[in-house]
Amino acid sequence: xxxxxxxxxxxxxxxxxxxxxxxxxxxxxxxxxxxxxxxxxxxxxxxxxxxxxxxxxxxxxxxxxxxxxxxxxxxxxxxxxxxxxxxxxxxxxxxxxxxxxxxxxxxxxx
Amino acid sequence: xxxxxxxxxxxxxxxxxxxxxxxxxxxxxxxxxxxxxxxxxxxxxxxxxxxxxxxxxxxxxxxxxxxxxxxxxxxxxxxxxxxxxxxxxxxxxxxxxxxxxxxxxxxxxxx
Numbered sequence: 425x426x427x428x429x430x431x432x433x434x435x436x437x438x439x440x441x442x443x444x445x446x447x448x449x450x451x452x453x454x455x456x457x458x459x460x461x462x463x464x465x466x467x468x469x470x471x472x473x474x475x476x477x478x479x480x481x482x483x484x485x486x487x488x489x490x491x492x493x494x495x496x497x498x499x500x501x502x503x504x505x506x507x508x509x510x511x512x513x514x515x516x517x518x519x520x521x522x523x524x525x526x527x528x529x530x531x532x533x534x
Numbered sequence: 535x536x537x538x539x540x541x542x543x544x545x546x547x548x549x550x551x552x553x554x555x556x557x558x559x560x561x562x563x564x565x566x567x568x569x570x571x572x573x574x575x576x577x578x579x580x581x582x583x584x585x586x587x588x589x590x591x592x593x594x595x596x597x598x599x600x601x602x603x604x605x606x607x608x609x610x611x612x613x614x615x616x617x618x619x620x621x622x623x624x625x626x627x628x629x630x631x632x633x634x635x636x637x638x639x640x641x642x643x644x645x
Contacts, residue, residue, distance in 0.1 A: 456631045467624055467636040468577070511577070515631055520584075521592060522567065522626075522634055526576030 427451065430512050430525035438533050441502055445528045447512030448494045456515040457488055459497050461508045462527065468511055471497075499530075507532045537561070540625050540637035547644050553612040555640050557625030563635075565628045566608035568592075568600065570621040571639075577624065583608055615644045 430447045437443045449457075457474040472479065474486040474495050485498040499506055512525035541556035557566065565584050569577040569592075579592030581600040589600050597619060601609045608627075612619055620643050626634040 458633050467639050469636070470633045473633060513634070517631075521579055521582055521590070522628070523579075524569075524577040526574075 428512055428514050428523045428525040430510075430528050432526060432528060434529040434531050436531045436533055437502055439502060439504060442498065442500045443502055443530065444496060444498045445510055445512075445530075446494050446496050447525050448492075449512075449514045449523070450493070451514070451516055452490075452493060454514045454516055457495050458513040458515075459484075459486055459495075460511040460513055460524075462511055463508050468524075471510070502530075502532050504532050504534060506530060538625060538627055538635050538637040540623075540640050542640050543638060545640055545642045547612075547615050547642065549616060549644055551612075551615045551644075553615050553642070553644075555610040555612075555623055555625075555642070557608045557610070557627075557637055558606050559608075559627040559635070560606065561627070561629070561635075562605065563627035563629045564605070565634075566602065567626040567628075567634065568598075568608065568610045569624045569626065570594070570619075571624060572621050580610065615642075617644050620644045 459471040460468040461471045462468040474488045478487040483500045487496045509527040511527045514523045538559045567582040568580045583589045583602040599611045623640045625637040628634040
């Protein structure tokens, strides 16, 4: 089983719709989790951290399910500018590596 | 704002050359990472370092080495560049369990 798995997409979604991505991770001892956004030919940038209780930032909601070892990202009222690749990121420990999923491509259609 | 700076945005090197990719961060982060990113393969970890002079192999260390003589600087070395090392190279840094911050990337072409 791969360490961090995401559906590569692409997800083609009309503007204004709601879209959700999941990401599964294999190491139950993983300690922190993030969603990053990467635009074409640019570096990844932090979108939001993922907390155990779930957290929201505007149109974006992230959730963590430790029992089933997955995290999710929900985007409401999607905008054209949301088109990007979304990377799921797992921290395995303080002095340990961080693992990236391969990313999910999202295209918002006008 | 955290700043992670990679020495070159684009680089073209010949097969067999020794190549140095430099990364500097200005936020006193303990951990630094080198990844390469290729279409369809995502980000793959080459090496990481959790302290000065410390290094750990990532998933694809073959053909690469690293150096961390100062806390703010983490260098990736291609001992003898080959065409299969043509890729986007990304440096990142973090402190503790915080999020990682990335440099702008170096697009290396080996001809």
